[in-house]
Amino acid sequence: MKKAGRVTSWNADKGYGFIDVHADVKDIFFHITALQNRSVRPKPGDRVMFELGKGKDGRLQASNVSILGAPKPQNQASVLPVFLAAIALAAIFAGALGGFLPRLAGAISLVMSIVAFLAYNADKTRANRKEWRTPEAHLHFLALCGGWPGALAAQHLLRHKNRKQAFQAAFWGTVVLNIGAMVLRKTLVPA
Structure with a gap:
């Protein structure tokens, strides 16, 4: 099920950030590989849609993250x-x-x-x-x-x-x- 939130922080050098979901849950971790369109870099304040899951370490993390208003990724190879x-x-x-x-x-x-x-x-x-x-x-x-x-x-x-x-x-x-x-x-x- 898709959830909505806002990016609270993004570390471009390390390729990860956190999403605030306005709930009683801590900010949700997400990695650059979870982005559906990697040509647009997230920044604090961006509204996002994502799916919630667990990482290898068992902690909650976001997957299939899409930045609202960002262009859709193009799947055609040049x-x-x-x-x-x-x-x-x-x-x-x-x-x-x-x-x-x-x-x-x-x-x-x-x-x-x-x-x-x-x-x-x-x-x-x-x-x-x-x-x-x-x-x-x-x-x-x-x-x-x-x-x-x-x-x-x-x-x-x-x-x-x-x-x-x-x-x-x-x-x-x-x-x-x-x-x-x-x-x-x-x-x-x-x-």
Whole structure:
């Protein structure tokens, strides 16, 4: 059953806050993962609707929290990054076949893209189940080893790790390093 309340506090750095329900109950805890639309950050005074449940520790907490007046979350994945990932993978493959990139670059990039996509999918599944997660360094390593097109597609199709700015900065760094290494390898060691 949905309940109504107001946000009394929000700690943006730690990703949690509390909701006042105007009852004889203490303020209700809620975590950022309980928000239905994470693109809008809660602030004290926001009116919210939520469901009441118990956390792993047995204490009351809010779930399915929606901020009243906030835009509804969009469930459609952006097609442009997925299209760009497919184009990049095709360009790497064509460059390898044409001799512009190292000969194995196309096959390695294809295999690593599949592995990266599967790793993102597994991490997203674990995140939803609140299980042990894949370290971000492992995801970046897969991208660095040529799987960045698959990682880019996974980020947007699965809506996973595509908003975290520090992760995105490191991810795009791996893309630049991967492409730079392929070009440098080809110029230093011709086929």
